[in-house]
Amino acid sequence: MGNEARLQDILTQLDGGLDAALDRLCDFLRIPSISTDPAHAGDVRRAAEWLRDELTGLGFDAQVHDTPGHPMVTARSPKGDARPLLFYGHYDVQPVDPLELWDRPPFAPAIEDGPKGRVIRARGASDDKGQLMTFVEAFRAWKAVHGSLPTDLILLFEGEEESGSPSLRPFLRDHAEDLRASLAVICDTGLYADGRPAITTQLRGLVGQEVVIHAADRDLHSGSFGGLAANPIMILAQALAALKDGTGRVTLPGFYDGVADLPEALARDWQALDFDAGGFLSRVGLSQPIGEAGRTPLEMVWNQPTAEINGIAGGYAGDGFKTVLPAMARAKVSFRLTGTQDPQAIRAAFQDHVRRFLPADCRVEFHDHGASPASVMDITDPAFDQARTALSEEWGRDAAFIGAGGSIPIAGDFKQILGMDSLLIGFASDDDRIHSPNEKYDVEAFAKGARSWARILTALRS
């Protein structure tokens, strides 16, 4: 009997086991695995061990690996001749402050009736324990129906995602041989607006750069020196202002090397999303897209690179007025990257740009804050269309290929260290209140999430 023939049995199995699956999730949610708080280090380890035991019980070869920080959990299903897939999630959670804003204790999960249906209420319900368990429940149901786990699965569950993943890259490098698959599957994203299932196929990269302009060796009186001595705020303002031309394009030489127009198929997909830029902006008090002329708003945030000033400081900006010519001025600048833009080349072009504005008697200091290229998945990999079809069937509406304006560092890490693209699928909703009090996950997202993975696994294993 082929895998597809058994899919219906797996879905039935999942539906019948939903209450038991929710009980297991609640057990998992009771462990306060807050990774940023050293007082909870033991709880983080307990969550890792809970997962290991759960996976071992399903027939995985599961292990807890010590790191300089919190443990990594890995698990492997039996080897076969299928396409190896790496599933990634994280079992640590955000802190719960301010505790008084929670309607119930954050680590005493409960199923509640909400206006849109039942929800699982607890810290980590959505981010990421609930999502992670959609994997596990799909594997469990598969095994119940097939009698064995899908072969050639590698699982990697991290305990430091909410504290910056300091151990992740070294761990990927040290265990590259064991972890390398042909595709990663990441369950840390959400549904698109109004509940449409989505696969994030491209994420912008990021270069962060601090620039400090030094002029005189002390603050000067602007009466005595104004018009004669260099003003570092003016130098900085001129360098930053010249980063963009009148049409919104970034002016750095070579900046657009590697930036590609959106493939026609994706352009059609994005068009079909009917993104309401006006509504999106009006929720934050704005109304006008400011990106490059001729681009759609979704292109501006998902497929176009940009230069942004994230912070600036210099001289006296407090109450009242000081007629000072300051000794220095600083700014934090970031570039969101798309396509194959080279972060290091862009950093260098920015530094050259600033130096062109620098008088000979001033100096500039640069501090680097991260550099990661964009993640653009190869959507000609049939897995993407197979997963899209599976999602569309499960949710009863067309799944979308979408982009993301921010980065999900793990996708870049998998690409750079393990050479894999990522299939980014998740079932979180905008109203899940992740990182906030009263976090929840929709029971429907949990149930249909597990069913979605059963469908996707079946499609990828056909």
Next chain:
Amino acid sequence: MGNEARLQDILTQLDGGLDAALDRLCDFLRIPSISTDPAHAGDVRRAAEWLRDELTGLGFDAQVHDTPGHPMVTARSPKGDARPLLFYGHYDVQPVDPLELWDRPPFAPAIEDGPKGRVIRARGASDDKGQLMTFVEAFRAWKAVHGSLPTDLILLFEGEEESGSPSLRPFLRDHAEDLRASLAVICDTGLYADGRPAITTQLRGLVGQEVVIHAADRDLHSGSFGGLAANPIMILAQALAALKDGTGRVTLPGFYDGVADLPEALARDWQALDFDAGGFLSRVGLSQPIGEAGRTPLEMVWNQPTAEINGIAGGYAGDGFKTVLPAMARAKVSFRLTGTQDPQAIRAAFQDHVRRFLPADCRVEFHDHGASPASVMDITDPAFDQARTALSEEWGRDAAFIGAGGSIPIAGDFKQILGMDSLLIGFASDDDRIHSPNEKYDVEAFAKGARSWARILTALRS
């Protein structure tokens, strides 16, 4: 016997009375008339009364006037048919913190031997009690020789100069009839570099303006919104950068209306000063004049207007990095004015300029911080050349007509409220440590200062 014939007697009188004059100055310096410290309000009044008594003893009609703040001291000499002159100085002093950096108690004055000669060491020795007493000692010696005071003098001594002169303008308005003369004489300036006597004949004005750009109604994530939503720091940077063109000229329409090239005679005078711009800048770690091409460095700071950014703040500028698109950004900008530039017109032109950079969904907020025009004295008034000749004779070297890059508000107030130009002459040195611990005044400056006023009075009364 004419006044000029008696000048030598006055100078001899001053030389013979120097020790007694120093004793009187030390009495005055013992009164801790710190105007910013309410605990010293009684001392400030005591200093006012000390002055009144001193002036009454010389035959002036002297009064202490209450104000909402510290008192004003006025005094008048008998009326005659001479040109009325208003002498201005201030009897309050700066605070003394940090006290532990003083080599002796700040209000226990002493005559000390210094590397360049004797000095009077105390708070206020130079700023401005010592300078003020050069007036008084000149009047005293005049009376001793002539038998009566010079006629048609009005004296105005303020007790709030070190705390922003809040009562001064209302006092000038309320007593305009009594205080109006044909020329003010102000003793709160210094010798030019290396001790050359100088008359400050022009001071730049000042317009202070704060600008706040508001974009979204909250800080945004630059991943989700970058390239789509307005960035107030970029708007601000572009507006500020465009204030100057590539040659250093301010671009505001009409900005240079009223700015005049330096009259040829002054240009020659300034040239003769051999201003060492390189040395001036190198003392603060710089080397390159940045003003408008084709201007000398002294023109840049004394005769050219300028636009300066005195402070800027927006977004996150602390340690590390935040990928934030801030809701707002602010800057403090000032314009130094020359000639007859109109402060209000320039404020309006700047606001219009900023608004041109403002997207329709952002808004701007302006806060005004003072507006005063430049003070440019009419040096065809013969008093200026008479005073210059008198100074040159006393100091044995050519006195200079100089400018000042900053403003001395009292000169503007006299012009605007009383319609008088000011003869700004003082004998302070750069190394007097005014406002700092161990303030001093050179005994030579005190002695030659009083002699200078005797010569100037004689010249103006001839």
